[in-house]
Amino acid sequence: MTVPAIDIEGLTKFYGDVRGVEDLDLTVPEGELFGFLGPNGAGKSTTIRLILGFLKPTEGTASVLGVPIDDREAFIDVRNDIGHIPGDPQFYDDVTGRKTLDYLASLSGDERREELLERFPVPLDRPVRGYSRGNRQKLAIVQAFMHEPRLVVMDEPTSGLDPLVQQEFYEFLREERDRGVSVFFSTHILSEVREVCDQVAIIRKGRLVAVEHIDDLLERSGKVVTVQTPDTIDIADFDFEETIDARIEPDGSLRLVISGNYDGLVDALERYDIDDLEVRETAIEDVFMHFYDAENGDESAGAREGTDDDHPVGDDSEPEDAEEVADA
Numbered sequence: 001m002t003v004p005a006i007d008i009e010g011l012t013k014f015y016g017d018v019r020g021v022e023d024l025d026l027t028v029p030e031g032e033l034f035g036f037l038g039p040n041g042a043g044k045s046t047t048i049r050l051i052l053g054f055l056k057p058t059e060g061t062a063s064v065l066g067v068p069i070d071d072r073e074a075f076i077d078v079r080n081d082i083g084h085i086p087g088d089p090q091f092y093d094d095v096t097g098r099k100t101l102d103y104l105a106s107l108s109g110d111e112r113r114e115e116l117l118e119r120f121p122v123p124l125d126r127p128v129r130g131y132s133r134g135n136r137q138k139l140a141i142v143q144a145f146m147h148e149p150r151l152v153v154m155d156e157p158t159s160g161l162d163p164l165v166q167q168e169f170y171e172f173l174r175e176e177r178d179r180g181v182s183v184f185f186s187t188h189i190l191s192e193v194r195e196v197c198d199q200v201a202i203i204r205k206g207r208l209v210a211v212e213h214i215d216d217l218l219e220r221s222g223k224v225v226t227v228q229t230p231d232t233i234d235i236a237d238f239d240f241e242e243t244i245d246a247r248i249e250p251d252g253s254l255r256l257v258i259s260g261n262y263d264g265l266v267d268a269l270e271r272y273d274i275d276d277l278e279v280r281e282t283a284i285e286d287v288f289m290h291f292y293d294a295e296n297g298d299e300s301a302g303a304r305e306g307t308d309d310d311h312p313v314g315d316d317s318e319p320e321d322a323e324e325v326a327d328a
């Protein structure tokens with residue numbers, strides 16, 4: 001029986017009165033690219049910090065690669081099988097990229113630094129202080145993967161990367177997945193979810209609202225059909241079982257979202273002259289937007305400020321606030 005890469009049960013974290021996450025249940029299977037999506041302040045970083053043992057849950061538990069996060073000793077061992085890219089990777093600024101990697105390699109190992117640096121090159125002999133945001137992120141990628149982890153957990157890993165490097169990183173992630181590596185990452189970028197994820201979990205206001213295979217999600221989300229006709233459209237003609245949404249656009253065209261077969265549509269269109277007809281996949285934005293609330297904005301509003309944990313990457317086991325776990 002294979003052990004899930006991550007198994008979360010009833011995980012809850014309150015920062016004083018502020019809810020980080022509440023009653024989260026989630027299983028991330030081994031060998032999948034698993035996306036974690038949600039608006040600002042939804043609880044993504046909190047979840048990531050909990051499963052890496054940097055924060056102590058208020059309730060509930062999780063296992064990572066089969067090891068419960070509250071089994072401190074076993075968890076320290078399993079950390080070597082985990083790679084991590086924090087939300088805002090911090091390094092010791094006066095140290096060069098090369099020395100940074102040497103140091104991190106001495107802690108966790110280094111099986112493939114050269115290969116990774118070829119794909120994600122950084123100015124190795126310059127102090128990290130002078131690195132651009134993108135180069136910092138590439139250094140974070142190299143350190144997260146160089147010890148051949150079985151699981152990599154990443155908090156918005158493509159922020160700061162230019163589009164070409166992003167594409168290279170997506171390709172790299174797919175290759176890693178095909179080699180059996182499990183990847184769990186938070187993101188705001190909807191197209192990224194579509195491009196690389198096998199499954200996605202969506203979190204809002206600290207609670208899980210959906211876990212979906214991307215293919216199923218897109219299948220259920222249907223196709224968008226746009227029809228231009230000189231005739232007056234009776235929207236009731238297009239209300240068949242497969243219709244998810246039907247509306248007349250401001251330019252007078254008919255826009256339908258249809259899931260399933262097109263028989264009803266073809267029959268209905270016989271009543272009209274057609275100037276133009278377009279069928280396209282539903283934009284991922286439309287697929288996900290109904291999971292977000294129009295008024296959500298920044299869900300962290302009202303929460304305590306200035307308590308983020310931006311430790312240097314090699315030092316993220318050093319908690320900075322009293323609530324964090326002392327020996328993560």
Ligand SMILES: Nc1ncnc2c1ncn2[C@@H]1O[C@H](COP(=O)(O)OP(=O)(O)OP(=O)(O)O)[C@@H](O)[C@H]1O
Nearest residue numbers: 015019020040041042043044045046300303304307
């Ligand atoms: N150290 C902390 N102290 C107090 N409240 C916190 C702390 N960290 C997070 N929170 C609060 O917990 C909630 C979840 O925050 P979290 O950072 O986990 O969300 P997120 O989904 O990662 O957001 P973003 O997409 O903006 O990074 C928010 O209301 C946030 O303000």
